Amino acid sequence: MSDWGIQKAALGERLAAGQQHARGKVVPIPSLPAFLKAVIRSGDRVCLEGDNQKQADILASALANLDPRHVHDLHMVQSGVVLPSHLDIFEKGIARRLDFSYSGPQSARIARMLFGGKIELGAVHTYLELFARYFIDLTPNVALIAAVSADKDGNLYTGPNTEDTPTVVEATSYKNGLVVAQVTEIVDKVPRVDIPGDLVHFVVEAGRPFYVEPLFTRDPAAITETQILTAMLAIKGIYAPYGVRRLNHGIGFNTAAIELLLPTYGEKLGLKGKVCTHFALNPHPTIIPAIEAGWVEQIHCFGSEVGMEDYVAARSDVFFTGPDGSLRSNRAFCQTAGLYACDMFIGSTLQIDLEGHSSTVTTSRIAGFGGAPNMGSDPRGRRHPSEPWLKAGAEADPDSNAALRRGRKLVVQIGETFGERNTPLFVERLDALDLAQELKLDLAPVMVYSDDVTHIVTEEGIANLLMCRSKDEREQAIRGVAGYTDIGRARDAKLVDQLRQRGVIRRPEDLGIDPLDADRRLLAARSIKDIMLASGGLYRPPSRFRNW
């Protein structure tokens, strides 16, 4: 007869070992190294909480300081490889295998370590995909998470930056894994219970808040005239005709420009109430003027943003907030919302090839995917209709039976034809392919696949790929908005002109937009200070973004 309690027994052993270094559930900071050594076993699958924003930074450093003679061969399964300590863990030989989603600031080092064989890569995932695997084949043995406060029973308050925590805890704790939380402080009563105490085995009082990166703050002072022109094209050429009300904005200056043009240019076009009413979106500071001008009805958030806490709390009509008043974010739910309940994703990218595949990977950097591919893909499981979805579906396949025709999610890639340091946005061949070859990956890391992209917007115009009927048309539509890049200059001018006649390509002049009107004075806020003023003083930007 087999023993069906192996995992429970193993958890019991870890709990007993950890208890040696804790008082109740509370682990004093000085005992943290000994505690971690006691509860983590070589070969464990460990989820170290951290994404593009919040970080369980104290636990990360403690893990990186373990002795690899005691703990080694860990398999890290985590959303973000962001802190230097996340990679130190591999450098020192404490961990060997990695499954992750996003690597932002560590993208160059992670690439070097992959080439050097210091890391054995499982796969680069999207957030939702990695979360899904936590419940199927990448369930953690140990989760090291971060919260704002805890009570002595382990009830956690994660505050505005709840983000991944509920998902990580759900997958770990209900499958006999051990959950350890770092918290700023232990309190008598938490402001709200985000994670019930019986799922949390130990808490570490860090004495300071976990690190949060203000990743979604874009200073309007840096928005260029070209970005404004491109934003005008997107609003007038895509938002308006499709009537896009439910959407997600990717990170970047292009979408920041769109947000800041809604109360000015959008208002002038009479679009208020007709577009941009419901968002799956982090609380971008640049969305404040649109909210204040009454454009936005509802926003659900993946995470929070540094400095936006008070503003969000004061706008509970728009944001999801808890009984304590502050934001409740949830990455897994928001990713799902962005995938299934939004009609459009619009975001920037680094490279687009002639088929329309796009990638943020360059040969020396592996930035990961984060959530963009979840937002930027057409969900085959969607069944509810909406006007933009049906219209896009009809454009792609005008001749089929409307009642049997799938709609299409609008997946828009937006950018200037030349990026930083005059790097062209359009390329013959994605760097991602070279990287895949070098690392012997089965799949090239593609951010948004060609068959998901519906539109490409640059300062030269909009290419509607839904209306392309052949591979050749698609290529010329892309070349036709590629400006003065090599790709753009090698266009077939006659074919591009025909596409323009058919409305597949639309130029500023086709939409009644004069490039010379693209002026910074069109922005509803031209500085962080303007945004702060628009918020009535509720938005408190981090010091480094202030110029007052």
Add this chain to the structure above:
Amino acid sequence: MEKLSFRLTAPNRAGGTRAQTIVGVVASGNLEVLLERSLPAGTCTIDIATAAHGFGAVWDAVVRDFVARRAAGGLRISINDGGARPDTVALRLAQGVRKIEEPER
């Protein structure tokens, strides 16, 4: 600095009567464009001093498009470039011909 010079046949004569105008500033990713009405109406010259080397072909495409599409005939155009992207160059050139059309105040 790389120097480039173009002398092009211009189909459209520059509008207005202003003798000269200037747009933009020399900064990273930006450029200044000085336009002087000093040539025969069917000609446009463009002299470029640029900090970004090796983009001659792109400049060639940008200035040819500009002269073909905009009213640049009769203009001697001089550019000091701080490494601007082609879209910025095209925008400044367009702003320049628009400004030289404006009446003198």
Add this chain to the structure above:
Amino acid sequence: MTAATANDVPLSWYEASARQRIDALVDAGSFCEFIGPELREISPHLAIFNLPEQFDDGIVIGRGRLDGAPVLVAAQEGRFMGGAFGEVHGAKLTGLLRAARALKQDVVILFDTGGVRLQEANAGELAIAEIMRAVIEARHSGINVVGLIGGRAGCYGGGSLIAGTCSRLIISEQGRLSVSGPEVIETNKGIEEFDSRDRALVWRTMGGKHRYLIGGADIFVDDQALAFREAAIATLAIRSRFDPNVLQAEQKRLERRLHRFGDVEDAIEIWEVLGIDQPTGIPALPTGAFLRAANKRENADDAR
């Protein structure tokens, strides 16, 4: 407050170019440029360093009218080499100030400078000295020399020395006025002394509000071209004195200021000593509320 009030500014001084600022400052259509870009009076030094030149060498000078009265104007372009002084740039301003004395016309200097250009440091330093002398000589003959500070590059180094010799200074919150810039302080004294990337620290140490509160600037205005214009008109209407008494008064004021604030560590403590109710709230205050809160400020009225 709604977004509309944050953006009903027709022209942000901070964002405008030197030429846009002059256009918005003087009476419409009244500006006439001296040594314009068409003369290509460029720096003789930059080509040696393979650096891009600008046809006006980063400064626009000329004459115009302010509310009908003739005035000479100089505007630095803070985006070209940080608005820094080089040989030609400096000579244009020196010449304008000498002309002011000869023509008996007031001068408005639109500062936007990081100081002296490293590539032509000797010429630039000499220019600073010549300009300061020319300012003093002009003032001595009864000419007003008014400085406007609110540009991207601030007013640093030699530029701040010149500003110190002006009859009056008009500043906006965005304007920064200091001899040493944040990076220079950090490089020389360490990040513990001054973290140049802490922008809030930079602004509360060198920014317009602080300079106005301690009498380093005389008029505080919104970041709007029209506000600068109105303040310049009002300022030029006051005849400034310039004699040994004025200099002695200024010396006394500075000694008093040093005595009063010499021991404090941070601008906020200075504001506290000044008797401002909620000193930490100062940076976030809009102009009207700030001016009300600033009624106990130090001023240099007797000294200028």
